[in-house]
Amino acid sequence: MIRIIRKALCWYLYMDWQALISGQPTLAHVPESLRQRAEPWDLEAGEQLFRIGGSIHAVFTVINGEVRLTRRDRNGTEVVLQRSRGGFFAEASLNSKAYHCDAVAAEKSTLLRFPLQAFRLALAEDAGFRDAWMTHLAREVRKLRAQCERLSLHSAAERVLHYLESEGSDGSVALTQTRKAWAAELGLSHEALYRTLKKLQEDAVIQIDGNEVTVRDRFRPNC
Amino acid sequence: MIRIIRKALCWYLYMDWQALISGQPTLAHVPESLRQRAEPWDLEAGEQLFRIGGSIHAVFTVINGEVRLTRRDRNGTEVVLQRSRGGFFAEASLNSKAYHCDAVAAEKSTLLRFPLQAFRLALAEDAGFRDAWMTHLAREVRKLRAQCERLSLHSAAERVLHYLESEGSDGSVALTQTRKAWAAELGLSHEALYRTLKKLQEDAVIQIDGNEVTVRDRFRPNC
DNA sequence: CCGCCCGTATGATTAGAATCATACGGAAGG
DNA sequence: CCTTCCGTATGATTCTAATCATACGGGCGG
Numbered sequence: 001m002i003r004i005i006r007k008a009l010c011w012y013l014y015m016d017w018q019a020l021i022s023g024q025p026t027l028a029h030v031p032e033s034l035r036q037r038a039e040p041w042d043l044e045a046g047e048q049l050f051r052i053g054g055s056i057h058a059v060f061t062v063i064n065g066e067v068r069l070t071r072r073d074r075n076g077t078e079v080v081l082q083r084s085r086g087g088f089f090a091e092a093s094l095n096s097k098a099y100h101c102d103a104v105a106a107e108k109s110t111l112l113r114f115p116l117q118a119f120r121l122a123l124a125e126d127a128g129f130r131d132a133w134m135t136h137l138a139r140e141v142r143k144l145r146a147q148c149e150r151l152s153l154h155s156a157a158e159r160v161l162h163y164l165e166s167e168g169s170d171g172s173v174a175l176t177q178t179r180k181a182w183a184a185e186l187g188l189s190h191e192a193l194y195r196t197l198k199k200l201q202e203d204a205v206i207q208i209d210g211n212e213v214t215v216r217d218r219f220r221p222n223c
Numbered sequence: 224m225i226r227i228i229r230k231a232l233c234w235y236l237y238m239d240w241q242a243l244i245s246g247q248p249t250l251a252h253v254p255e256s257l258r259q260r261a262e263p264w265d266l267e268a269g270e271q272l273f274r275i276g277g278s279i280h281a282v283f284t285v286i287n288g289e290v291r292l293t294r295r296d297r298n299g300t301e302v303v304l305q306r307s308r309g310g311f312f313a314e315a316s317l318n319s320k321a322y323h324c325d326a327v328a329a330e331k332s333t334l335l336r337f338p339l340q341a342f343r344l345a346l347a348e349d350a351g352f353r354d355a356w357m358t359h360l361a362r363e364v365r366k367l368r369a370q371c372e373r374l375s376l377h378s379a380a381e382r383v384l385h386y387l388e389s390e391g392s393d394g395s396v397a398l399t400q401t402r403k404a405w406a407a408e409l410g411l412s413h414e415a416l417y418r419t420l421k422k423l424q425e426d427a428v429i430q431i432d433g434n435e436v437t438v439r440d441r442f443r444p445n446c
Numbered sequence: 447c448c449g450c451c452c453g454t455a456t457g458a459t460t461a462g463a464a465t466c467a468t469a470c471g472g473a474a475g476g
Numbered sequence: 477c478c479t480t481c482c483g484t485a486t487g488a489t490t491c492t493a494a495t496c497a498t499a500c501g502g503g504c505g506g
Contacts, residue, residue: 071388073438079388082368092361095354123357130353131318134346137360138315144367145305151374152410154494156463165294165302180483187375192463194485215296377464379493403453415493417455 016040020112024061024087029132034122039113043105050099058113061088065109069101091137094120151187156196157205159186164206164215171215239263243335247284247310252355257345262336266328273322281336284311288332292324314360317343374410379419380428382409387429387438394438 017035021028030038040063043049049060049067060067062084069082069090081101082089093099094116123130146166153159163186164173175182183193197213200206207214240258244251253261263286266272272283272290283290285307292305292313304324305312316322317339346353369389376382386409387394398405406416420436423429430437 073384073388073394074440075438077384079385080372081389082365082372090365092358092365094361095358124350127347134357134360135315135318137357137364138317140364141360141367142305142313142315144364144371147371148367148374149303149305151371152407154462161296161300162302165296166304171296178483184375189464190484191465191486195463198485215298217297377492401453412494413454414456414495418493421455 020063023063026088026132026136027061029129031122031126031129034114034118034129037115037118041111041113043109043111045105045107045109047105049103049105049111052099052102054099056093056096056099056116058116059088059090059094059119060111060113062086063110063112065111066106067103067109067111068106069103071101088136091140094123147185156186156188156192157200159188160193160196160200160206161215164213168213173213175211175213243286246286249311249355249359250284252352254345254349254352257337257341257352260338260341264334264336266332266334268328268330268332270328272326272328272334275322275325277322279316279319279322279339281339282311282313282317282342283334283336285309286333286335288334289329290326290332290334291329292326294324311359314363317346370408379409379411379415380423382411383416383419383423383429384438387436391436396436398434398436 017027041060043065050056052071064086067084067089068080069084071079071081073079083106090099090101090103123133146162150159150162150166153162164171167173177185179193179197180190183190186193188196197206197208201208204216207216240250264283266288273279275294287309290307290312291303292307294302294304296302306329313322313324313326346356369385373382373385373389376385387396390396400408402416402420403413406413409416411419420429420431424431427439430439
């Protein structure tokens with residue numbers, strides 16, 4: 001009887017993982033032993049995951065929804081350190097004893113919770129998982145550095161073109177998100193993005209075909 | 224004779240490493256075997272480190288100066304993916320075969336060059352170094368995510384306060400860089416930063432004492 | 447010792463994005 | 477089927493930070 005239940009559970013989790021991996025490739029390398037210890041966690045908007053100073057018992061990844069890591073200054077003003085709409089967050093908590101910020105679900109969200117010790121053990125013992133984790137972190141660093149450079153640009157058009165060049169292949173990007181979300185990622189109001197895209201199209205700098213945005217050739221040097 | 228030279232070399236490198244480590248704590252965990260294979264590299268302004276498509280033979284850390292990772296779109300416009308003024312850059316190249324961008328020294332710079340295979344070997348065999356590397360990457364991710372949030376803020380004052388809260392301890396930061404450099408990190412013109420600091424001081428929101436910048440208490444709730 | 451460069455600092459002007467307002471259409475839900 | 481909500485889209489206005497200009501002082505090299 002128990003065996004049957006366990007089988008059903010395994011099957012359920014198998015299905016689950018296939019779906020998760022397609023959204024987050026890093027999860028493909030989570031070893032079986034750690035998968036079995038992962039727990040789905042549903043949160044309502046406003047629910048708190050952990051508080052600053054609290055001891056760390058788990059690491060999390062966002063399946064859907066949004067989690068915000070925040071701090072309050074002594075005047076009570078809230079400062080958002082990080083917004084996560086998918087993937088791991090607070091990766092540095094793996095090497096910490098206590099949290100350095102608060103975490104709250106900004107909307108109805110689903111997370112996956114990995115017990116800290118099990119995660120650390122998996123990293124220590126499974127070389128494949130460890131390599132995947134280092135690769136994940138390195139990619140994240142690369143992506144974030146490019147995003148910082150982009151956000152340092154002062155014009156909306158420059159940010160859009162930087163995005164196409166740095167996130168796309170050969171100046172072409174297939175958008176996987178809404179334009180409002182894209183605007184937020186670019187640090188622009190959605191109105192500014194709509195206007196900029198329109199202008200860039202009119203000036204024949206880019207070409208938009210549904211969700212496919214491409215930088216056009218402008219100057220064809222005589223060669 | 225060779226032994227003596229080797230000894231002198233070791234002494235020289237030892238001195239070197241102590242200085243390097245104080246600037247970049249991550250280097251403290253580089254194992255001896257890898258240290259011996261590290262080579263200092265001096266570059267003039269404009270000199271190229273590697274080209275897009277080139278195969279990867281080494282990883283680098285910036286000792287001083289500035290390195291820029293760039294790409295050119297097909298119209299020749301240069302896009303800066305990353306500027307590094309200290310520390311490792313292009314960490315993701317550890318897991319790549321070929322570079323995905325160009326790298327050029329933006330000014331006269333000194334780097335440290337680690338042969339790729341030796342670096343990988345050290346990561347695979349030295350658990351302490353590996354942990355330090357993962358910690359380094361995780362911290363970098365944390366810092367960059369906070370910086371992205373900060374750059375997404377639209378007002379100069381908000382960025383300054385966010386910086387004090389996220390990079391400082393208890394709302395207080397000891398600046399280690401010039402204000403011009405700080406302005407660049409905040410994505411502001413230096414003029415805008417000077418004005419904002421002045422205004423925030425006048426409004427008694429912050430207090431500046433040399434390089435020490437602190438958020439002041441404003442509302443003392445009756446408690 | 448003098449001149450140059452750079453960081454600091456402030457004023458005037460301007461460009462450009464945020465904000466507020468309004469509208470439309472499609473999807474989801476009652 | 478109708479209502480509601482959200483993403484898309486555009487116009488008008490406001491506001492802030494970029495830009496240009498100028499000035500001052502300290503450090504460094506000739």
